[in-house]
Amino acid sequence: MTGRLRMTISRQFAFATLAAPLALGLAACSGEAETELEERGPIDAIEAPEGTNWLETVEVTDYDGYLLGNPDAPVKVVEYASLTCPACAQFSANGASQLKEQYVSTGVVSFELRNQVQNAFDLTLAALVRCSAPESFHPLADQVWSNLPQFSSQFGAAQQAIVANNVPEDQIYVAAAQETGMLDFFSARGISRDQARACLSDVESVRAIGDRSDEQSEELQVTGTPTFFVNGARVDGIRWADLEPVLQTAGARPAM
Template sequence: MTVTRATPFRRLAIVALAAPLSLALAGCNGSDDPEGAPSGEAIAAIPAPAGTTWLDTVTVTPEMGYLVGNPEAPIKLVEYASHTCNACAFFATNAKTPLKENYISTGVVAFEQRELIRNSFDLVMATLVQCGPKESMQPLSDQAWQSFSDIMNGIQANPEAVNASGELPPEQRFVRVAEVTGLIDFFAARGLSADQARSCLADTAKIEAIAKASDEQAKEFNVTGTPTFFLNGSRVEGISWEDIEPALQRAGARKE
């Protein structure tokens, strides 16, 4: 896994809707200045309300993150992620199943995914995964990460058409990028209709809001790469499940 700094966020938030798009697919990283994870006593499972499960409980947070699990969970794990980040894809493929089955399902841990926009393709995919109902955001993201190689191949297959899209009006620009990179078809095969995708990608106000939230939070929390994890507000050192699971257990998500 390579290490790089993210695209300057203020510049991306402003320029992405005003200038030709460019390919920026360099790697990703964890954290620059990691802090120790919190520790505490073991916490007993918290039952979900009758007729529900925590795995089906989704909340959109004020930070424009999508939280799965008990919104009042005593342990909250936040991931800043990029859809063009191979380390994020690795985490989604290898960690999400045990995270959901062993931790989120108990009501003790909630997992929130927030966007870190590193390039214009991140902005397109962030818009697409947020286009449908809130319950579909994380599943669509995970499916994209599970098909990471195919998506990256599509993104890199037609750079001329991608660059040409920069000459289009903002409400057409991201639609065209998604068309020429195969992203419209990819998400259509997973339940997001082409018409719905085009409508969302023409919503420049929403796209600007996603970019602005990424920009502001990157500065506020000193997030310079992906994936970066926070546990109850403290930065977690490391980017793999082998790093995250022990931190969850130290915080109290364990049986004794």
């Protein structure tokens, strides 16, 4: 199997070297999980606090992930995903809604999405999906994945324009968003062009997303996307058909 290898995000951030071709690999990283998954019997559903809904409950974790659902859920799913990864887009289309509606809704499972940054356009998108309220992160990421061909078809020409125009370092991410249509895309989804430019002009914050991606990828040996963990144990597979049985082994059952 082949995987999409992680690109190191240097502080120099040479745009031309990071706008790498987008491979179509569908495999997650190899390697053994460091944590054994504890097998448990069925866990009863856990009600959300009165007036709330687990599918509308989001918090930002210490890993800068966006956790959807019960933060104290006994079954914790973490996905490392690239916003320019076709395999991640496939999971978004063919697994994420089942995970959320059938499992996260019960309060037994939480779903934390963490960015694993693969290239400069990926980093630009990762900054933009953070440019609104935390509750918008998951829906915006899903919409990026559902429109990935629209973006990826622009990457080559956008890179050439940015390099040719010798764009200043503090405007590279704004230029990447402008050249690929990201500003218009997010403007239609509640993030104004001015708001997006302000987020992308905060170069230090944008680069910090890439730095965290590098650090966590090294810490957890995440070398491809998507990579899933359930209660700290790495899942062997990248599809919903691989993930759901692991959730059930951990005690989760689908909502009836």
